[in-house]
Amino acid sequence: MSALEFAKKIKAKFGDLISEPTKFRGEITIQLGDAERIVEVCEFAKKELDFNYLVDISSVDNYGEDPRWTIVYHLRRLADSCELRLKTSVSEEKSELPSVTTVWKTANWHEREIYDMMGVRFRGHPDLRRILMWEGYPYFPLRKDFPLAGKTTDVPGVAFTQPAPLEGGPFVTAPGGKDAIEREPRVRNPES
Amino acid sequence: MRTNTEIGYDSKIEGDVIVTRVDAALNWFRKNSVWPMPMGLACCAIELMAAGASRFDISRFGSEVMRFSPRQSDCMIVAGTVTYKMAGAVKRIYDQMPEPRWVIAMGACASTGGMYRSYAVLQGVDNIIPVDVYVSGCPPRPEALLDALIKLQNKISKEPVLKRLTAVAALKS
Numbered sequence: 001m002s003a004l005e006f007a008k009k010i011k012a013k014f015g016d017l018i019s020e021p022t023k024f025r026g027e028i029t030i031q032l033g034d035a036e037r038i039v040e041v042c043e044f045a046k047k048e049l050d051f052n053y054l055v056d057i058s059s060v061d062n063y064g065e066d067p068r069w070t071i072v073y074h075l076r077r078l079a080d081s082c083e084l085r086l087k088t089s090v091s092e093e094k095s096e097l098p099s100v101t102t103v104w105k106t107a108n109w110h111e112r113e114i115y116d117m118m119g120v121r122f123r124g125h126p127d128l129r130r131i132l133m134w135e136g137y138p139y140f141p142l143r144k145d146f147p148l149a150g151k152t153t154d155v156p157g158v159a160f161t162q163p164a165p166l167e168g169g170p171f172v173t174a175p176g177g178k179d180a181i182e183r184e185p186r187v188r189n190p191e192s
Numbered sequence: 193m194r195t196n197t198e199i200g201y202d203s204k205i206e207g208d209v210i211v212t213r214v215d216a217a218l219n220w221f222r223k224n225s226v227w228p229m230p231m232g233l234a235c236c237a238i239e240l241m242a243a244g245a246s247r248f249d250i251s252r253f254g255s256e257v258m259r260f261s262p263r264q265s266d267c268m269i270v271a272g273t274v275t276y277k278m279a280g281a282v283k284r285i286y287d288q289m290p291e292p293r294w295v296i297a298m299g300a301c302a303s304t305g306g307m308y309r310s311y312a313v314l315q316g317v318d319n320i321i322p323v324d325v326y327v328s329g330c331p332p333r334p335e336a337l338l339d340a341l342i343k344l345q346n347k348i349s350k351e352p353v354l355k356r357l358t359a360v361a362a363l364k365s
Contacts, residue, residue, distance in 0.1 A: 150310065162315070163311075166309055
């Protein structure tokens with residue numbers, strides 16, 4: 001059975017909650033309308049459709065749009081390597097959705113990373129701590145409104161940070177330039 | 193006509209006695225047994241391991257005794273990217289090393305933060321500990337590290353050990 005057929009089965013089960021499956025470069029994506037129902041959908045995908053492997057959970061910051069956060073689940077059946085992408089949106093005011101650690105245990109660290117980098121909380125997570133940055137770090141560095149150079153912070157006895165000198169950067173490569181001088185990493189401010 | 197002047201120790205003239213300065217003798221002991229504290233944090237550590245292995249052989253310079261305890265080491269080789277999360281640990285390990293102690297910042301990241309102009313990376317380990325020798329490269333080849341070690345040995349051989357020791361003794365009394 002193909003990913004499209006599995007997507008249609010999920011659509012048949014949950015009806016209007018699930019969008020029509022979209023296909024891009026052979027990969028199937030479905031959108032879940034209500035983030036609060038994510039556990040139900042994931043449980044169905046795992047128990048009934050045998051999506052026994054959660055490859056990754058990632059998050060997107062649609063800065064300036066509402067809802068701001070998109071959470072993306074990559075599901076896979078180990079039996080036939082069939083992959084399905086499941087997307088859901090969370091508003092900035094809420095910034096919270098249920099944890100799927102009860103379905104796949106591996107979701108534990110994926111959700112901690114999203115919490116650490118984006119600041120989206122997962123309700124019911126057994127151990128929602130920062131995973132890359134340290135406890136007490138006040139920002140969420142993967143948000144679009146966080147500067148690349150970082151900000152000044154200090155947690156005494158743990159760690160401090162200072163903005164990195166960008167020297168007019170960030171340095172950006174321009175692929176397709178006519179010579180190496182055009183292509184190589186240089187200061188390319190979008191406004192200049 | 194060329195003449196060769198013997199400037200080293202000549203047993204025919206001096207017998208079994210060597211005359212030197214205490215400073216020079218102490219520095220000679222020190223510089224030929226610099227025990228490194230390998231602070232391997234990223235890919236530079238692989239080159240550090242290569243420098244320690246048979247082809248490049250850091251033991252030719254008396255630095256083969258990699259100590260994983262700061263209390264037994266003389267020179268911290270910071271090999272790799274120092275993140276802010278790791279910076280506290282690096283400082284703490286340096287603080288536990290007994291004097292005299294030296295630091296080699298190996299590679300672009302340890303020296304300046306390298307290509308990581310980011311919120312997570314310390315922009316040069318000299319922000320937290322004093323560095324004696326910086327090595328360029330990403331990562332530097334083992335020869336570059338050995339060159340840094342020779343530079344450090346030259347630096348050690350010029351240190352006024354006795355003057356420093358008597359100054360410390362004068363402070364204590």
